[in-house]
Amino acid sequence: MPVAIAIVGRPNVGKSTLFNRLVGRKLAIVDDRPGVTRDRREGDARLGNLRFTVIDTAGLEVADDASLLGRMRAQTEAAIASADLILFLIDARAGVTPADEHFAEVVRRSGVPVVLVANKAESRTGEAGAYEGYALGLGTPVSISAEHNEGMADLAEAIAEQV
Numbered sequence: 001m002p003v004a005i006a007i008v009g010r011p012n013v014g015k016s017t018l019f020n021r022l023v024g025r026k027l028a029i030v031d032d033r034p035g036v037t038r039d040r041r042e043g044d045a046r047l048g049n050l051r052f053t054v055i056d057t058a059g060l061e062v063a064d065d066a067s068l069l070g071r072m073r074a075q076t077e078a079a080i081a082s083a084d085l086i087l088f089l090i091d092a093r094a095g096v097t098p099a100d101e102h103f104a105e106v107v108r109r110s111g112v113p114v115v116l117v118a119n120k121a122e123s124r125t126g127e128a129g130a131y132e133g134y135a136l137g138l139g140t141p142v143s144i145s146a147e148h149n150e151g152m153a154d155l156a157e158a159i160a161e162q163v
């Protein structure tokens, strides 16, 4: 069975953009509005020499209706539970937010190994934001740009160390 890797993080950090990058097609819906990825999506990912199953999640986000929120939360928790590794995304431009801290705690409690990823770090922007990521206690942040396809070799290396 291939290794399963779940992409987790608050809304709008670029989870679906990374998912699309890893599976090489526009399978996940990318949108500026939080909460657009309602449903769990799985795909066959390739990254350098690595092959794995990648799971895009809705994010543990705040929804307008309680049942939807519950459904999304349950999906993310199920994805975490079935994952061999979590890619925990933050937005390097925004730095660490209270929502990141909250979800980092959920991820930490799961006991599943984590690679901390600081996305939106193209052309070295967001170095300060990535640095803030150390405070989450999830290890050294790997800076990438999912949109601009930067940092993917570093990400592959960090994943290979964990799986």
Ligand code: GDP
Pocket: 009, 010, 011, 012, 013, 014, 015, 016, 017, 018, 029, 030, 031, 032, 034, 035, 037, 059, 119, 120, 121, 122, 144, 145, 146, 147, 148
């Ligand atoms: P999700 O809610 O975490 O799934 O985030 P999305 O993948 O839907 O992306 C949210 C927004 O961030 C979209 O406008 C993306 O185009 C943008 N985005 C994603 N990755 C990057 C990146 O590497 N750099 C920049 N500048 N924007 C990005």
Ligand code: MG
Pocket: 015, 016, 017, 028, 029, 030, 036, 037, 057, 058
């Ligand atoms: Mg999404």
